[in-house]
Amino acid sequence: MSDCTTSTLVSTVLREYGEVTRTALRNYLPDREPRRYLYDLLADYPQRGGKMMRPSLCIATARLFGAQIDQALRTAVAIELLHNALLIHDDIEDGSEKRRGRPTLHVLHGVPLALNAGDTLTLMSLRPLLDNRAAVGDRLALRIIEEAERMACECAEGQSMELGWRHYNATGIGDSEYLEMVLKKTCWLATIFPIRVGALIGSHGSADLDAFLRFGFFLGAAFQIQDDLLNLVGDERYGKERDGDLWEGKRTLMLIQAFRESTSDERERLAAVLRGSRAERSLEEVLWMRSLIEKYEGTGYARRLAQELAGAALHEFELLSAELPNSRDKTFLERMATWVIERN
Amino acid sequence: MSDSKRLRREDPARSGPIRNFSGLYQWSGSDRSPADSYQSQAANGIPRHRQDASRDEGVGLAYRVIEKHIRDGKRNAEQFNSQPYTTRAVTDGFQEILERTLRFQTELLPLWIEALSSAVRIDPAQRPHTPGTAWRQEGNSTASRNSRAISIEIASVRPVQVSLDLRENPESSALVCLGLRAVDEAKPPLNGISLTPETTRDALTLRIPIPDAHPPGIYSGVIVDGNTGETRGTLSVRITG
Numbered sequence: 001m002s003d004c005t006t007s008t009l010v011s012t013v014l015r016e017y018g019e020v021t022r023t024a025l026r027n028y029l030p031d032r033e034p035r036r037y038l039y040d041l042l043a044d045y046p047q048r049g050g051k052m053m054r055p056s057l058c059i060a061t062a063r064l065f066g067a068q069i070d071q072a073l074r075t076a077v078a079i080e081l082l083h084n085a086l087l088i089h090d091d092i093e094d095g096s097e098k099r100r101g102r103p104t105l106h107v108l109h110g111v112p113l114a115l116n117a118g119d120t121l122t123l124m125s126l127r128p129l130l131d132n133r134a135a136v137g138d139r140l141a142l143r144i145i146e147e148a149e150r151m152a153c154e155c156a157e158g159q160s161m162e163l164g165w166r167h168y169n170a171t172g173i174g175d176s177e178y179l180e181m182v183l184k185k186t187c188w189l190a191t192i193f194p195i196r197v198g199a200l201i202g203s204h205g206s207a208d209l210d211a212f213l214r215f216g217f218f219l220g221a222a223f224q225i226q227d228d229l230l231n232l233v234g235d236e237r238y239g240k241e242r243d244g245d246l247w248e249g250k251r252t253l254m255l256i257q258a259f260r261e262s263t264s265d266e267r268e269r270l271a272a273v274l275r276g277s278r279a280e281r282s283l284e285e286v287l288w289m290r291s292l293i294e295k296y297e298g299t300g301y302a303r304r305l306a307q308e309l310a311g312a313a314l315h316e317f318e319l320l321s322a323e324l325p326n327s328r329d330k331t332f333l334e335r336m337a338t339w340v341i342e343r344n
Numbered sequence: 345m346s347d348s349k350r351l352r353r354e355d356p357a358r359s360g361p362i363r364n365f366s367g368l369y370q371w372s373g374s375d376r377s378p379a380d381s382y383q384s385q386a387a388n389g390i391p392r393h394r395q396d397a398s399r400d401e402g403v404g405l406a407y408r409v410i411e412k413h414i415r416d417g418k419r420n421a422e423q424f425n426s427q428p429y430t431t432r433a434v435t436d437g438f439q440e441i442l443e444r445t446l447r448f449q450t451e452l453l454p455l456w457i458e459a460l461s462s463a464v465r466i467d468p469a470q471r472p473h474t475p476g477t478a479w480r481q482e483g484n485s486t487a488s489r490n491s492r493a494i495s496i497e498i499a500s501v502r503p504v505q506v507s508l509d510l511r512e513n514p515e516s517s518a519l520v521c522l523g524l525r526a527v528d529e530a531k532p533p534l535n536g537i538s539l540t541p542e543t544t545r546d547a548l549t550l551r552i553p554i555p556d557a558h559p560p561g562i563y564s565g566v567i568v569d570g571n572t573g574e575t576r577g578t579l580s581v582r583i584t585g
Contacts, residue, residue, distance in 0.1 A: 179406055179409045180413075183413060210414055214410055217409075217410045217413075218406065305402045312406060312407070
């Protein structure tokens, strides 16, 4: 299939499911005081747009089994609320200055208010999960909450790994450790949880969730690697700070490859550069890290792995969907495997 | 000509004919793709040997990571729950509908019981006045003398709505349902309904068995005093689906 066809279908579905999720999400954001200190902050990130990939994966997977949008909608809202909550916290932890083309929340309002807003969005994601009882029944609603609890633990562990590597200047990180961190930090919220609960809802609890765990992992890992690549080579549409990952000292596959291939002198200098905090890092050092990555073809290495993982995602999806009827949602999920690595 | 100048063929790779044609292809005899091989071999820790080893390592490594993750997850889950579920595979659409109906019933039944409990009341003014069974209104009568808890047990594979109107003489303990009938005489009656007093408390258990193949519809009938034959209430059951 052509890139245009893939992009068109995926964009159409993301827009459609994204819009219905945004509309439902607005019902869960209170319109009352204190607005300036809290509720305006809660509404900020969701209003800035975004791909809406996570809620769309949830809805599409539920519909893959024949469910109605309404049965998955509250879960999709909870996913988007939690995603935005973690974005607020991520931006604080990373010291990021831009999010979706605008200053980050803590830059606009200060860390304490932004932190509180993130905490509130996290807690508010519980309400739509409780409201699920009306749509899917008590039993499934409880199972979804159990999945959400596991997802939260995995995300926290993954985030702690990434933060810990930076804080303690870990230099022995390999591909295996990187993939494990991405599995926990990114994949569980971005892809695994949405499609697992979508499968739960659509199949009334009978689907094999491990199959969706594999598909979600490969899809999410390819997505994250592409995200890391865009941070280095993306254009102005990217929306985040260019080279932000280098400024923050994030252990991406490109940096891991540079570490692995560089000489002992280069490795020693790289370790020294990464030892400092973002504020202590100079533009010269960031540019030097870029040149090291280019020297050892870090972007090419990461891009190849992302493509391989996209292929593995396609394979896993073919296995788990072989006996499901053809539908627009089935095609959408299948094409997500290539969309995640072709997006810009 | 010296031996060193003679053309020499290399020794043949095989010494006999190939009988097993399935061995000609790398993933022969199955539908397994490279990723299948990665998956099983990653799970078994078996090293692979391919020409493009670096490319294999990427996907193979990813499979090892995820399979370990799944094993760890299962091990952790076993600490919290090791009881087997009595589930079975859903084999066709009808089976799936049955399972969904059962799940629907278990969630709907508590609501029905609650609704019926609040709807059932004993009104002495409506009790028919017959000779020999004069109603004695005692000054110190309490609500418990004119009301009685009712448990409803429904055995049905389809959704069922029950309407119960019970006017009970507190001294009557033998209530009988004479079978429920539909307006359409072609539909068989619904029998086997019982009203049994509980031994441990002042309550009744209404049992309504619905045969799996009983035609849908509304089935109604009276509840009578088993000793006197007097009407004590009405029962209506709507079978849907």
